[in-house]
Structure formats: C-alpha cells, structure tokens
Amino acid sequence: MEMVLRALAIYLILLLVFKVAGRRALLQMTSFDLILLLIISEATQQALLGNDFSVTGAMLTIITLVTADILFGLMKKYISGAEAVMDGMPVILVENGIPLTDKLQKVDVSCDDILVAARQSQGITELGKIKYAILERSGHISIIPAEG
Template sequence: MDTVIRALAVYLILIVVFKIAGRRALLQMTSFDLILLLIISEATQQALLGNDFSVTGAMLTIVTLIVVDISFGILKKKIPAADDLLDGTPVILVENGHFYVEKLTKADISAEDILLAARIDHGITERQKIKYAILESNGHISIIPLNDS
C-alpha cells in the first residue's frame, strides 16, 4: 500500500509543479531543461520506489501511475472544468498584429518566442502579418497568418 500512496503523491506533486511552472516549460527544451528533467526523473524514481527495488514494487508503481492517469483522463471528459483546471485553456497572445502584453507576461512568453514560431511555421517575419498567435494548452504556439487577399 505504501507504494501506491507514494506513486499517487509523486504524480500529484508533479502535476502541481508543472502547473506552477506553466506552459512555457513545455514550449521548448534548452540544455538546462533537459538536465533538470533528468534530475527530476531520478528524484522521482527514488521517491516512488524508496528502498523497494523489487520487480513487484516497480510493477505496482507503474500500474498505479497508469490508473491515476486514466482516472484523470476520465475525470476531464466528464467534468469540463477539470480539463480546464488540469490542462488549461488556449490563450490568445496576438490579435491582428497586436501583442497582449499582460497575457504574454502572465504566460512568460516573449514577443521573440511568438515571432520564432511564426517564422518556423509560416515564414512570417513581421508581427503585423500575424492574425492570431495562440498559446495552446500543450505549450505550443499556434500561428494563424493574416490573409493579404
């Protein structure tokens, strides 16, 4: 039972930590982010297993994490507010070339991040050519170009 409680506690802690870190943490990974992810995974492994390095303990941990993940998926389908709370909702950061500075600040996204996404996705180099830039719940920035027609 200790393994199940550990797995549940670590899962919930990681959800809270990544929620606090924001979608910016999911946007792109730097070498620092990769190192941090490796350290977190090692610390998580230690917290999940404790001194139990048995195959049974590992299997119980894995099954617990999968059951918790599936349960959250079902919860998000049945209760839309839970989906918004856990995954967030898309946020419009740019509209018709106008940056919403307050939303950018809150999301910890820079104008350069948006222009980078615009260049990569559509070859757009000027903000005036962006109809919408939307921060998706998965951390990706979607760019909708302004039609010149």
C-alpha cells in the same frame, strides 16, 4: 500499499509543479531544462521506489501512475470544468499583429517565442503578419497568418 500511495503523491506533486511552472515550461527545452528534467526524473524515481528495487515494485508503481493518469483523463472528460482547471485554456497572445502584453506576461511567453513558432510553422518573420498567435493547452503556439 505504501508504494501506491507514494506513486499517487509524486504524481500529484508533479502535476502541481508543472501547473505552477505553466505551459511555458513545455514550449521549448533548453539544455538547462533537459538537465532539470533529468534531475527531476532521478529524484522522482528514488521517491517512487524508495528502497524497493524489485520488478514487482516497479510494475506496481507503473500501474498506479498509469491508472492515475487514466482517472484524471476521465475526470477531464466527464466533469465540467475539470479540463480547464487541469490543463488551462488556450490564450490569445497576438491579435491582428499586436502583442497582448498582459497575457504574454501572465503565461511567461516572449515575442521572440512567438516569432520562433511563426517562422517554423508559417515562415512568418514579423509580428505584423500574424492575425492570431495562440498558446494552446499543450504549450504549443499556433499561428494564424494575416490575410494578404
């Protein structure tokens, strides 16, 4: 039972940490982000398993984490507003070529991040050619080009 509670606690802590870190953390991984992710995964593994390195312990931990994820998915599906609380809402960052600086600061996204997404998805190199740039729940930036 201790392993199940440990797995649930770690799951909730990681969910909270990534909620506080924001969707910016999911946008693009730098080498620093990769190193941090590796360190977090190692610390998480040690916290999840403790001194129990058995196959049974690992399976119980995995089942607990997957079950928790399924339960959160069901909560988002059936409880009104749960998805907005857990995953946030899409945020418009650029409207008609004009960056919305207050929203950019709130979600910690730069105009350079938007231009990278615009170049990669639409071949756009200027903010003025973007009708909308939207930070999606997933951390991806969607670009809608301006007409003409």
